Amino acid sequence: MDAGRGPRGVRTPLAGHKRGTVLLAAGAGAVVAGVIWAAGVFGPGGPGGPWAVPAGPGTVAITADEKPPGPEGAGIPAATAAQLDSADPLEAVRGLATVRSLAFSSGRLELLDLVNAPGSAASAADARIRAELQESGHILAGFTSSVSNLHVQPGSSSGQVVVALTSATSSYEQKDPSGAVVAAGAPVAAQNLRLVLVSVDGRWRITDVLPGS
16 A cells, blocks of 8 residues: 555545645635625524614614725725715615625725624624634635626615625635635525615615525
């Protein structure tokens, strides 16, 4: 039997370095999975717990310390900034998806503050992913989420709306600070979802992701 091979010719790690690489890749995959919009990720049974924003009509009341930043000076394309400022929730969702993709693919994780409602389950979930990526210095190169077939569901109010859409994710690579690939993500097929948005300081922000109806 060759050195480094176990029963039936399966190669086994010979050194701690190789074993560490396998574990790193496994952990990286967990982060990769967490950035994909999926029903239930931010819901009451998910890691973020119940909503921390009102479920009824009206805008979210926030303190000065909680006030989220606006897109001004954030270094994002002008067209995307205009979408974030749009009163039309459908346009806002397009901008939110673009900014979230940019945050993870470029490592500019502060951009997530433009995406989620403060104190919401969505914000808490992304904060955990953000902390892991900041600690490791990793980026998700090539990560993009596309949205299509958007429409506002009946029963939405002026301060909270539910946008039904189809979402898909591209393939991408998780890279460490040296540029080495530590994990890879395959494209995620289109799935029907509903994004719950609330108005925060006059701008639409995400608070939850629900299954498509």
